[in-house]
Amino acid sequence: MVALTIDGRKVEAGAGSTVLDAALAAGIEIPRLCHHPELTAWGGCRLCLVEVEGQQAPVPSCGLAAAAGMVVITHSEQLEAHRREVLDLLLSDHPLNCVICEKAGACDLQRYAYEFGLSESSHEKEIARKLYQDENAFLVRDHQYCILCTRCVRVCEEIVGASAIEVAQRGFEAFVATPFDAPLVETPCTFCGNCVQVCPTAALVPVDRIGKGREWDLTRTRTVCPYCGTGCGIEVATRGGEIVSVSGYGAPANGEFLCTKGRFGLGFVGHPDRLRRPLIRRDLAYSLGLIDTPPPAALGRSPLGRSPAAGETHVEVDWEIALDLVADRLAAVVKESGPDAFAGIGSALCTNEDNYIFQKLVRGVIGTNNVDLCARV
């Protein structure tokens, strides 16, 4: 722990923390655009500059190690003037389309423009790049909104390990590119969408989110990803009960980030084909007296090659009936042929806890070791 003074307040900072970390931990806000707590410091946006006693020029707090006895000022007339000028410059290269922008309400640039009272840049407007790339099914890259904070580049390299993107060209022409400008699908991109999550503007947007409302239209719910057993915490943004987008939020199992399935693969949740209640076969249901009409005789393979719909072959029943039925039938098999006649296959799409309980059932209740799982957990 080191003790330093920020804005006249004594602040304690943990080993290895930066002045920005220390300030944020103490509830002192410093404007910042390129900083992301999970990524290495970049120092490109220059908004986080602070005055440090004994130093001539302002220093970026995101890259400045907190040291004992440091005296830091985060807000001064000078600093505000420079921040304002930097934002003013940035806005000259940014279409202020907030009224139609997907990101409105959740955009860091919009937030700072509001805080500094900048409705438009005082400089000549010139948008460096207007390329709109939507050649893949997951994310849109809309370069005109890019502020070149490189959060996406860093997350892709440091967290994902894919290094699918990097800044290309220099100066005003610089932009976030794929190798040789190839479409993302031809790069090592895994479409995990972590770049989308860390992007502070509308430069990276999930395809499925477009036109589905803005931040204030969405309800955010934290839950566990239903896709696999890892148990990643996810934050699901919904509108009218429909999933609009998914992101990580800093949960114990996975931290901030997600894989492609958790982020873009939850379409099944609201899919009409999804089974929501137990179904049992029609012939079984008839023989058990649950329905009055026998199933059609030759309902197997249709001559037209069409698979029959669930409703034609099965009937919906209560959980109680379904579970009792399964229990009875299983007990009968075990009684007749012994427990080793039974084998259980768990699923990687279930949580660890579900799979644990499942093997307990197979081993302890049924009494066989014939249990396995596609992921072998």
Next chain:
Amino acid sequence: MRSTVKVGTSTCGLATGAEATFRALQEAVSETGLAVSTQRTGCLGACHREPLVEIVVDGAHVLYGPVTADRARPLLEGHFTLHGAPPPPEDWVVSRTPDRRDYAFFAPQVKVTTANCGVIDPLSLEDYLAAGGYEGLRRALAMSPEAVVAAVTDGRLRGRGGAGYPTGLKWKICRSQPDPLKYLVCNADEGDPGAFMDRTLIEGDPHRVLEGMIIAAHGIGARWGYAYVRAEYPLAVKHLEAAIAQARDAGYLGTDILGSGLDFDVIVKEGAGAFVCGEETALMHSIEGRRGTPRMRPPYPAASGLWGHPTNINNVESYASVPSIMTGGAEWFSSLGTSESGGTKTFALAGAIQRTGLVEVPIGVSLRQVIFDVGGGIRDGHSFKAVQIGGPSGGCLPECLLDTPVDYGPLRATGAIMGSGGMVVVDDTTCMVDLARYFLSFTQDESCGKCIPCRIGTRKMLGILTKITRGEGDTADLDRLQQVAHTIHTTSLCGLGQTAPNPVLTTLRYFRDEYAAHIHDRHCPAGTCTALR
């Protein structure tokens, strides 16, 4: 009788046709049967008289120039009075003395780092040794590393790459790092437009740079060295690689150098021609195979550089000064300069003066001495207007500041910088607004794009300047320029952005009337802004 004919075939010489001259001389020698040897050498610095040919007969030197290929035969015949040929015309003669001080261009110069340039064959280790080469290394290896560092400190050598950081101190910090693996980097990226000091040094005397690096390695305890040379300098790369191979064979590089126990070797790395890659952290990223973008400091390279190891990075000329400190002594070296900085500085003197070229002067001489004594003043009846010193990061100084000494502190006080050695003189036919615009367009183009003030700010400044040169400016533009310049200077991450406004700020300060003329009178005093003719 031992006679040698030397031709300067550095890049600058080649550009004026020195290769053809060299061939013509070889041909003429064989046809006339003269008992002279022809030799390639580096650049003497008198670019305004290239191609330069020096004929040395029994210690008598005559330097001729320009000697174009068609003059080769008459020159030889005349010099050696073959078949009763008349002596070469007097206006071909540059100098008749071994130290060349009879030529005004050379008289005020003090050659330390460039002493061998244009004198020895850069591809010959024997030549370098005969000129006292590797003596500095021998002396250094006989000293403790601490003593070597102390000598550089006492010599008051300051970094020649631009910022003027005390070299001894830099070495000391690097030496004191606990990490046993240390690197050394020689910065030969030289991206300033019009600058060619480092190129000339490496092309003309590669072993001196290498020797300086080896001495530094001893002082710091570095195991590996990189020489980062821009790819647009193929001849420099070739000469440096040849010197490295020779030094390895002769035991100046490799393991147990000269039996001292020092292990050190050097690898040449070619840069891809981005100005910003001359910035030390960007340069190291480039060596590591990453995008050449500066990063925040601290940590400084001396603490954490290449692949996270302590790394000492110096400019070519800084290293080239080191052997002389070892041989001549720290006291002598420091006495060459001022109380602030020791030694000499090379400048690429260009523009509207009589005698352009590469010059080396003691630190502390005045700008006036460099421009008027060495450079011979302004060309063809025009008058001096300004000197732009320090390249695109530097500033434009007017007549009244010509007595400023060329030294880090005094130049900084004017708003210019010492820089790496670019010095462009302009006369009354140059528009200062347009000149500022030119330099800004360079930095704007070469910005790496990492930080907002530099990436967008320089672009906006350029826009305003362009507007003014088109006669569309207004008074508010000047305030806006100054305001944006202030933010770019204060908030940019690296030296490129921090210094990019300098040409604009200095011209605004010293030539404000020219801005005013463009804005209020819609008139360009120099008559160069076409829209205002």
